[in-house]
Amino acid sequence: MTTRTARRSMATRSKSSQRWLKEHFSDPYVKKAQAEGLRSRAAYKLEELVERDRLLKPGMVVVDLGAAPGGWSQWLRQALLALYPANPGRIVALDILEMPTLAGVEFLHGDFREDAVLSALEGALGSQQVDLVLSDMAPNKSGMDAVDQPRMMHLAELAMEFADRHLRIDGTLLIKLFQGVGFDDYVRELRRHYAKVAIRKPDASRKRSPEVYALALGKLSAPKLSAPKLSHPKSPAGP
Numbered sequence: 567m568t569t570r571t572a573r574r575s576m577a578t579r580s581k582s583s584q585r586w587l588k589e590h591f592s593d594p595y596v597k598k599a600q601a602e603g604l605r606s607r608a609a610y611k612l613e614e615l616v617e618r619d620r621l622l623k624p625g626m627v628v629v630d631l632g633a634a635p636g637g638w639s640q641w642l643r644q645a646l647l648a649l650y651p652a653n654p655g656r657i658v659a660l661d662i663l664e665m666p667t668l669a670g671v672e673f674l675h676g677d678f679r680e681d682a683v684l685s686a687l688e689g690a691l692g693s694q695q696v697d698l699v700l701s702d703m704a705p706n707k708s709g710m711d712a713v714d715q716p717r718m719m720h721l722a723e724l725a726m727e728f729a730d731r732h733l734r735i736d737g738t739l740l741i742k743l744f745q746g747v748g749f750d751d752y753v754r755e756l757r758r759h760y761a762k763v764a765i766r767k768p769d770a771s772r773k774r775s776p777e778v779y780a781l782a783l784g785k786l787s788a789p790k791l792s793a794p795k796l797s798h799p800k801s802p803a804g805p
């Protein structure tokens with residue numbers, strides 16, 4: 567990169583980061599989160615998604631993947647305590663980044679792609695089956711779709727595999743996805759494993775973000791068979 571190109575790209579980047587900061591501090595969900603003492607505006611996405619489908623149940627076991635800085639776990643713990651004070655259930659949260667302690671939330675620090683981290687999560691669950699798997703995991707964005715999208719899909723695949731193994735029958739998986747390459751196949755696969763799959767874009771999700779949430783309800787005891795591929799037999803040779 568020439569010095570002039572580098573200077574131009576730094577100027578563009580600083581303009582876009584200035585725009586981001588301006589947008590961030592005038593964002594009503596950021597203001598609301600600050601006023602309500604929530605760790606992130608992302609909590610309002612979860613609130614909308616959970617309340618619409620009444621996903622909370624007494625004594626439920628929830629796994630929150632990609633939990634830092636903790637807005638989802640924090641909101642969830644408060645909501646479960648308010649609804650079921652005698653039996654608020656259990657929340658196990660995990661992130662590759664450190665997360666300050668939250669009362670009533672067990673936290674595991676590690677990279678979900680690593681076998682040792684998955685084993686630690688499985689160890690923490692013991693023999694308990696999970697009622698709700700949440701994944702708000704997203705890789706650090708490089709800004710290049712060809713890099714970010716496969717990384718995102720990889721995390722989503724791992725979360726689906728985890729839900730296959732640890733979610734109880736009839737349980738729910740709520741997962742963030744980016745619309746792009748691999749999205750349709752992923753949703754098709756979810757539809758094989760769950761009774762109902764809806765794609766949601768909560769109000770607090772920024773309009774220009776490619777993120778949407780797949781809500782997969784009613785895990786099936788066995789996946790549905792894939793739709794048979796249509797074969798196109800060659801027409802017999804003519805006379």
Ligand SMILES: C[S@@+](CC[C@H](N)C(=O)[O-])C[C@H]1O[C@@H](n2cnc3c(N)ncnc32)[C@H](O)[C@@H]1O
Pocket residue numbers: 605606608609631632633634635636637638639660661662663676677678679702703704705706721
């Ligand atoms: C959008 S943030 C989650 C925000 C969170 N739901 C909240 O309400 O505060 C996405 C998170 O995914 C985490 N993440 C990304 N890759 C991960 C990985 N391989 N293992 C675990 N966490 C990961 C990031 O560190 C980041 O904290």
